[in-house]
Amino acid sequence: MEKEKTTEELLKEKLFYKKENAFEKNDEAYRSAVKEYAEGYKKFLDSSKTEREAVTTSIKMLASRGYKEYKLGDKLEVGGKYYLNNRGKSLYAFKIGSEPVEEGIRICAAHIDSPRLDLKQHPLYENESFAYLKTHYYGGIRKYQWATIPLALHGVVTLINGENVEITIGENEGDPVFCITDLLPHLAREQASKPMSAVFTGEGMNLLIGSEPYGKCDEAVKLNMLKILNEKYGICESDFVSAELVALPAGKSRDMGLDKSMIHGYGHDDKVCAYPALTALLESENSPHTLMCVLADKEEIGSDGVSGMKCILTLDLIYEISKSFSANAGVVRMNSMCLSADVNAGYDPMFSEVYEKRNSAIVNCGVVMSKYTGSGGKSSTSDASAEFVAYIRNIFEKDGVIWQTAELGKVDAGGGGTVAKYIANQNITTVDLGVPVLSMHAPYEVIAKNDLYETHKAFCAFCK
Ligand code: MN
Ligand code: MN
Numbered sequence: 001m002e003k004e005k006t007t008e009e010l011l012k013e014k015l016f017y018k019k020e021n022a023f024e025k026n027d028e029a030y031r032s033a034v035k036e037y038a039e040g041y042k043k044f045l046d047s048s049k050t051e052r053e054a055v056t057t058s059i060k061m062l063a064s065r066g067y068k069e070y071k072l073g074d075k076l077e078v079g080g081k082y083y084l085n086n087r088g089k090s091l092y093a094f095k096i097g098s099e100p101v102e103e104g105i106r107i108c109a110a111h112i113d114s115p116r117l118d119l120k121q122h123p124l125y126e127n128e129s130f131a132y133l134k135t136h137y138y139g140g141i142r143k144y145q146w147a148t149i150p151l152a153l154h155g156v157v158t159l160i161n162g163e164n165v166e167i168t169i170g171e172n173e174g175d176p177v178f179c180i181t182d183l184l185p186h187l188a189r190e191q192a193s194k195p196m197s198a199v200f201t202g203e204g205m206n207l208l209i210g211s212e213p214y215g216k217c218d219e220a221v222k223l224n225m226l227k228i229l230n231e232k233y234g235i236c237e238s239d240f241v242s243a244e245l246v247a248l249p250a251g252k253s254r255d256m257g258l259d260k261s262m263i264h265g266y267g268h269d270d271k272v273c274a275y276p277a278l279t280a281l282l283e284s285e286n287s288p289h290t291l292m293c294v295l296a297d298k299e300e301i302g303s304d305g306v307s308g309m310k311c312i313l314t315l316d317l318i319y320e321i322s323k324s325f326s327a328n329a330g331v332v333r334m335n336s337m338c339l340s341a342d343v344n345a346g347y348d349p350m351f352s353e354v355y356e357k358r359n360s361a362i363v364n365c366g367v368v369m370s371k372y373t374g375s376g377g378k379s380s381t382s383d384a385s386a387e388f389v390a391y392i393r394n395i396f397e398k399d400g401v402i403w404q405t406a407e408l409g410k411v412d413a414g415g416g417g418t419v420a421k422y423i424a425n426q427n428i429t430t431v432d433l434g435v436p437v438l439s440m441h442a443p444y445e446v447i448a449k450n451d452l453y454e455t456h457k458a459f460c461a462f463c464k
Helices: 007-015 028-046 051-064 220-233 237-242 268-283 313-324 329-334 349-354 386-398 420-424 449-463
Strands: 081-086 090-095 105-111 116-127 130-138 151-158 164-169 206-210 243-249 254-256 262-265 290-296 337-341 367-370 403-405 429-434 445-448
Touching (some): 028 262, 116 220, 116 237, 151 237, 237 243, 268 449, 386 449
Parallel strands (some): 367 403
Antiparallel strands (some): 130 206, 262 445
């Protein structure tokens, strides 16, 4: 016999907010749906380490579901499914709904670039019979985390005739990997006393790539490296100038924990939001709304340039969609809504001092909505309205989405922004949404499968 609840307990149930944990849901079908969805995500993640790879992977998924390539100015049809491939580095997938486009577009936006080490324009040099590649880090990294781990090279070299040579070294069985070396503890007495930021400098992030000379001459090891690259890829040293080659953690993502409840991998930020956004679009075949999924580049370095969210292309595309159906683009944007999907800092008990737990993203407690991001007195955030947050609450509650709200750590502990403000600045109602991550921006980040799945459910509810 269950004990009867007291008046206080009943009143508490009615009045108190209680954060839901996905593990409270004791349902076999739910557990297996979470696991199955995570398998698809891991495949996406492993084949999308750079923004270019993520665009290629996403286009394959879109094409298999009947999406056709669209170029600005092309004719559009009601019910049509399209994607705009922006220079191979960012992607706009959209589906024209049956309702008038002036009702607005439902946009899910995430970014597909992740922190890494970009090669410099003149990267290759020899020092004491070792060959190295000089790097310039991309995005906010903690440099010491990138030393000694196996790194792979990914990217393209565009030859002077315009031909693209794709390079991936370090991912297949038998491939070599590269690394940045560190000091042995036996001789690190002085290094260990330095502040962490002084131990590895930007100019110290040099990738060790070889040690065997070719013949007997000056710079014989460097010569050998160029000989190997030339034989395999047909490139010379000058071709590095028109290349986008990046060093990033080698290998595949893995299940984490004895219970396999988490995923350990490179680039969750922000593929862990890009995948749910894209799959929600693909699964929303019956939605009457015009839907759009934006996968942006350059978020990690400020969203500037032709492939970043500050680019006017989003405006141009909405203008073209509107024009196709004789709609006023200003009205379309005014009535549009956007979930700006990016990861949040998962509460980490190992570093509890930087979090305010009541307003932190708790791992396994579902998708995180952030009314505002930014830093130091809500600086640099679009800060969604109470009305829009209430609207989102409502659709989540209706679809049983497990969700929570959070801001990024304690007030004045630091902070960060997302693409939300750039979209909101175009007069599109926007709020932040995403997955809690542990060790964010480290070579390997950690997420929970429950949160990934709930983020997908959130996008599906929004697109419905
Ligand atoms: Mn991000
Ligand atoms: Mn980031």
